[in-house]
Amino acid sequence: MGNNKDQNKLNVTDFAMVFEDLTRIIIRMPSIEKLSFTTLSVLHTLSRKSPMRLTELTANEQVTQSGITQLVTRLERDGLVERRPDPNDGRVVQVHITERGANVIDSRRSERIEQLSKFIEGLTPEDKLAIASAIPALRRLAELGNDS
Amino acid sequence: MGNNKDQNKLNVTDFAMVFEDLTRIIIRMPSIEKLSFTTLSVLHTLSRKSPMRLTELTANEQVTQSGITQLVTRLERDGLVERRPDPNDGRVVQVHITERGANVIDSRRSERIEQLSKFIEGLTPEDKLAIASAIPALRRLAELGNDS
DNA sequence: AAATTTATATTAGTAATTTATATAAATTTA
DNA sequence: TAAATTTATATAAATTACTAATATAAATTT
Structure with missing residues (x-):
């Protein structure tokens, strides 16, 4: 579970998780306004x-x-x-x-x-x-x- | 600008834009709680x-x-x-x-x-x-x- | 033309959030 | 070591954002 060794298949969970992380990083960026x-x-x-x-x-x-x-x-x-x-x-x-x-x-x-x-x-x-x-x-x- | 024909280079703007779109799609998903x-x-x-x-x-x-x-x-x-x-x-x-x-x-x-x-x-x-x-x-x- | 629907606004109440201040424990300093 | 300072969290008062319910006014249907 959550393992993406076989790169021929797109593991949606893996994608969703990394996407979550990236989203949060971007949201946390301090902004001026x-x-x-x-x-x-x-x-x-x-x-x-x-x-x-x-x-x-x-x-x-x-x-x-x-x-x-x-x-x-x-x-x-x-x-x-x-x-x-x-x-x-x-x-x-x-x-x-x-x-x-x-x-x-x-x-x-x-x-x-x-x-x-x-x-x-x-x-x-x-x-x-x-x-x-x-x-x-x-x-x-x-x-x-x-x-x- | 915003053109990604040359796929050898990672166009950050393109990435940021598609990321934005995906984020909004996910955020808009109706949720139970x-x-x-x-x-x-x-x-x-x-x-x-x-x-x-x-x-x-x-x-x-x-x-x-x-x-x-x-x-x-x-x-x-x-x-x-x-x-x-x-x-x-x-x-x-x-x-x-x-x-x-x-x-x-x-x-x-x-x-x-x-x-x-x-x-x-x-x-x-x-x-x-x-x-x-x-x-x-x-x-x-x-x-x-x-x-x- | 009367009734209904659609699009937006208003009002009143509630929830979430900020600013400023307080408390209490830990650390530094004289 | 006692006093002063810093760190971590809490509280109070005011503000802002939001929802639910209702109103208004234009368009559409009957």
């Missing part, structure tokens, strides 16, 4: 796709609709997102990420990439190659996860 | 190393010492951890994860693994092999991150 987990999650979602309706955000995040409304209000107050009406449907609110909001995500990402780069420097060329070779497969895995 | 992010993070930390002092936990998590004290109090109330004194130092409190606490983490992990397995089924054998081949390297990367 002090924003809550949910706040960052919403911003991140919007950095990938903007605008989005409140309802869409509610479906994606693990908070109630009321929570999202309030969160977006806070984000708007801080100038990280903007609410705009939908010309085709008077009920909906489109949430747009602002340049400032996108910068928050980008700068955090840069920070993580810089940190990661330092760790990766410590790897052998073979290890680097192994990870590089897995990236397209990981990307497809992410796609499969998104479509589910 | 409704526990906050911080709560789960502390439990997870303890599932890897128990006992730990409050101070150690404070250093690892992104909350204040006061926050950890109160969080541990809640976890203890719910029977997920136990406080025990340190015989060698009357000031310290050792936080032990209970069987029940470990079960919370384990069952969530199983859930994630099951979900991941389904996604992975959708990959080609080549992709599976590529990911499997990268696991030892990812593990060493995690070690480098832990030692930093």
Whole structure:
């Protein structure tokens, strides 16, 4: 159990475990902007796709609709997102990420990439190659996860 | 930028981005137990190393010492951890994860693994092999991150 | 057009978290 | 060794984030 000697088979548990560890390392990286987990999650979602309706955000995040409304209000107050009406449907609110909001995500990402780069420097060329070779497969895995 | 055609080089940005996506997919997985992010993070930390002092936990998590004290109090109330004194130092409190606490983490992990397995089924054998081949390297990367 | 559904907002209550301060044990120093 | 300092945790008060319940207003269905 948890042994990966036979590299012809992908042991999901092994993958999940190493993924967990890496996730935690990245989460623990100290960051300049002090924003809550949910706040960052919403911003991140919007950095990938903007605008989005409140309802869409509610479906994606693990908070109630009321929570999202309030969160977006806070984000708007801080100038990280903007609410705009939908010309085709008077009920909906489109949430747009602002340049400032996108910068928050980008700068955090840069920070993580810089940190990661330092760790990766410590790897052998073979290890680097192994990870590089897995990236397209990981990307497809992410796609499969998104479509589910 | 963000192009990974030359697979002999590991593009950290590409890796970070795909990692981000996978993280979010896993985080969004609906889970049975409704526990906050911080709560789960502390439990997870303890599932890897128990006992730990409050101070150690404070250093690892992104909350204040006061926050950890109160969080541990809640976890203890719910029977997920136990406080025990340190015989060698009357000031310290050792936080032990209970069987029940470990079960919370384990069952969530199983859930994630099951979900991941389904996604992975959708990959080609080549992709599976590529990911499997990268696991030892990812593990060493995690070690480098832990030692930093 | 009346009833229903959909999308968002508001209100009130609760839970989680921070800041500041307190306590108590261990260590250092004069 | 007693006093001062540091270290480890706890408590109190205030703030922030969140949920549940309800309201409002636009769109859709009957």
